[in-house]
Amino acid sequence: MINQGKDKYQQAFADLEPVSSTDGSFFGSSQQAQQQREHMRTKVLQELEKVNLRLKSAKTKVTIRESNGSLQLRATLPIKPTDKDTNGTGRKQYNLSLNIPANLDGLKTAEEEAYELGKLIARHTFEWNDKYLGNEAIKKDFKTIGELLEQFEEEYFKTHKRTTKSEHTFFYYFSRTKRFTNSKDLATAENLISSIEKIDKEWAKYNAARAISAFCMTFKIAIDLSKYSKSPENNTRNIPTDAEIAAGIIKFENYRNSRGNQVNQNVQNSWQLWRWTYGMLSVFGLRPRELFINPDINWWLSEENTDLTWKVHKDCKTGERQALPLHRQWIEDFDLRNPQYLEMLTTAIAKKDNTNHAEITALTQRVSWWFRKIGLDFKPYDLRHAWAIRAHILGIPIKAAADNLGHSVQVHTQTYQRWFSLDMRKLAMNQAVNKRNEVEVIKEENIKLRMENERLKMEIDKLKMELVYKQS
Template sequence: MHNQDFDKYQQAFADLEPFSSTDGSFLGSSLQAQQQREHMRTKVLLELEKVNQRLKSAKAKVTIRESNGSLQLRATLPIKPGDKDTNGTGRKQYNISLNIPANLDGLKTAEEEAYELGKLIARHTFEWNEKYLGNEALKKDFKTIGELLEEFENEYFKTHKRTTKSEHTFFYYFSRTKRFTNNQDLATPENLINSIEKIEKEWARYNAMRAISAFCITFKIEVDLSRFSKMPENNSRNIPSDVEISAGIIKFADYLNNRGNQVNPDVKDSWQLWRWTYGMLATFGLRPRELFINPDIDWWLNEENADMTWKVNKECKTGERQALPLHKEWIADFNLRNPKYLEMLAITISKKDKNNHAEITALTQRVSWWFRKIGLDFKPYDLRHAWAIRAHILGIPIKAAADNLGHSVQVHTQTYQRWFSLDMRKLAINQALSKRDEVELMREENAKLRMENERLKMEIEKLKMEMVYKRS
């Protein structure tokens, strides 16, 4: 997109602050996209009023109207071939569609076409040709998926404010649409549906649907993907216990002791940064990119940060928040406030374009690579799931846990409680039973104390009676 075009669309979004979805689901993303499309439509309609005012001042006898995402020319014209002259005037008002999209570029084109049509009307030279009959638009060939992918970014950001979040979202849509479709296929609803149907794995099919849905909305391809829109219920995960998490961090030091001597001096200490990343993910239940997008390192190391919260930047997936640790002792145990590791983080992200979605994604993929390298049998996101399950076991209210993880109660309930393994359920039940046993023990102790208290009262009464008897 040329800078001038980019500025035009992004300036239209200058007064919009996209609301932060606390729902990472397809629904949450769709609501954000809808908000931005409606904002841009409002801007286009306001600009349309100005265009029509200019046409009126120029006595062009043509106006422009918006209909279903397209712009039409409206004018009183000679009766169209095959149409009836109901008024007997030989003229009638028509809406002419020239397949012009209702966006800022389309307005410019529509205004030019309106002046051209106005001249034909003024000179009495208008004729119903292929262009004005709409036959040219009907004969328009479908483009290939590959051709539309080349235009995808330009068109997408005509209806979305460009931020770190929206860049990442677009990269998600673009990469998955490209991966799961054939570039040579025509961009027809049938071909796009066939691309999704060929995908065997449920989660891959669901993710492809999300991406292709955004692709179709951008290019106004009418297709019904609703039968693919249900989130899969099952997905195998290995959720680590607290003991396994503590054991896992030791594997980073084991790697240091077992690696060979052929190590690049420039990266020989890099394992410490990824161990720190591991500890932060486990302690706070963060999404990996929430450590790399504009981290507030000064706040994390500040002595005034008594609650030891990690500030998630507003450019992250679900907006800004302060995440609290669940096992605060892990901060000391895992040495998470060691300035050396934070300096390594600062240097690493300074080498990257912090607003480049691909580079941030590369960092998060690096985290996964290290998990595999040191032999962990769980993934970075499994630490987030473990945090959610641990919070549930500890009796933390769902709303508080969901807010701390930066998503809705609905997502928390539907997504995270699904991962309760047999071992986790045993742990939860045993802890609950243990608490019950503690309560029963306290009741027994209280009963014993009450009995002892009664016995002592009787002893005192007995002693009082004996004292009275001796005096008498």
């Protein structure tokens, strides 16, 4: 990633507090991106006003205006060769488009061009040439996708505040655009759409379209990707039951017992870290990276942490939160507060730069690798889905469950609840029926107890009367 330094674009974002979002969806990310684009446009317009004041003070007969993301020079010039002199003055006001982007770098270029044009006007030496007719911009060849990818990061962060989260988002866009396109193709809408159409898997096509959309927006490539904007419905997941999750933790130790003797001494106990990771994902429903980005290990092991919460760092996808556990007993059963495992976590992340999305992604991919290695038939994210379903079965309010997972109620209901399998529905309904039956049994027992109580009272009253009769 580019060193931030004192980049003027990031300085312009210094007073921006991105809208908070507990929505990790594309919609939530788009809201934040739109806010940042509008913020940067406001900054550019403020600077534009200062530039025009300088031009006015210098008595330069040229101003600069913004139009559709580009900067134009406005001046009164001799009539174009192709225009008619309707007023008979020989002069007319024109807006000159020189293909200058409306950003902070573009303002510097536009100001220089304005002074240059002002000199030509003052000396009466202005002539209509390809530059001022706009022919140079028309003649300009399209760049290849590869050439634009080289500029992607620099241009992207001219309209986005650089944070750990935005770095991660950019890496998502960059890596998928690079993966699914041909770098030698010209960066035209036709070629980019063709790249998407060649993708077989619907989810890969959807993710590629999201990334290419951001790529095109950055370079102002007109493209219509609305056809791919709806997330596919045909994805399948294998959501583990609680019994399967408990059985899964044992597979890590089975791996240790069954592996060969040719194991590097430096990593022979590394399986314990990934077993710990598996347990934490199961108990808290975390995203894997929420264990690796600046984990508050001291808090997790602290005696003050009586609620046994895991603190998710603010640099994670949907900001900071404290996640509460489901099945607290698993924390003890899986030995998740063992300092030895936390030391291993510290060592693992110490080798990584938490601001580098590629390195964090490598850790999360390692989690998936271990799932496959020990023979689990579900994936790390399936544990997150299992947490959401378990919360539903236990009757936890949707808002509380959504907040605990770090996303919106909309995402919770639309994304997670659709993985409610037939077995899960049976379990939920049976539990509800059993719960109702338990209530009915309690009611019946209460009625019997009241009747027994009345009978005993009658017996007591009868004994009292007999005692009084004998005494009399």
